[in-house]
Amino acid sequence: MNTKTTSALLCALLLSACGAEHPDGAALAQEKGCVACHGLNGKAIAGSYPNLNGQWERYLRLQLIAYRSGKRDNAVMNGMAATLTDAEINALAEHYGS
Numbered sequence: 001m002n003t004k005t006t007s008a009l010l011c012a013l014l015l016s017a018c019g020a021e022h023p024d025g026a027a028l029a030q031e032k033g034c035v036a037c038h039g040l041n042g043k044a045i046a047g048s049y050p051n052l053n054g055q056w057e058r059y060l061r062l063q064l065i066a067y068r069s070g071k072r073d074n075a076v077m078n079g080m081a082a083t084l085t086d087a088e089i090n091a092l093a094e095h096y097g098s
């Protein structure tokens with residue numbers, strides 16, 4: 001089986017992991033490692049990390065887009081956001097925001 005077939009198969013099995021449909025924000029937060037600093041529900045694990053809970057979904061989405069493009073500069077978050085797709089950003093903002 002070649003790589004393309006394998007990933008197509010995986011996509012069929014794990015629809016949400018492929019970013020095309022509607023990724024599960026909570027699962028993504030764990031998969032991408034956001035939980036290590038921001039916690040699973042947006043209550044940060046230490047004072048050096050911002051809480052994301054209680055923030056507007058739209059605000060979080062715009063921040064992630066700005067980190068991804070480099071418009072908002074932060075070494076950690078630029079790296080975290082670099083490879084996120086639009087669908088993943090939407091799902092993460094929806095999960096953490098309100």
Ligand code: HEC
Binds near residue numbers: 033035048049073
């Ligand atoms: C290693 C710790 C760490 C990880 C992992 C991490 N972040 Fe962050 N995050 C930070 C820090 C530190 C800031 C504040 C950066 C700054 O000053 O701009 C931040 C800021 C943010 C902000 C902006 C908050 C605000 O109030 O403006 C968002 C949104 C965010 N992170 C989302 C995420 C998401 C989604 C993930 C997973 C893809 C993630 N972060 C992973 C440490 C982390």
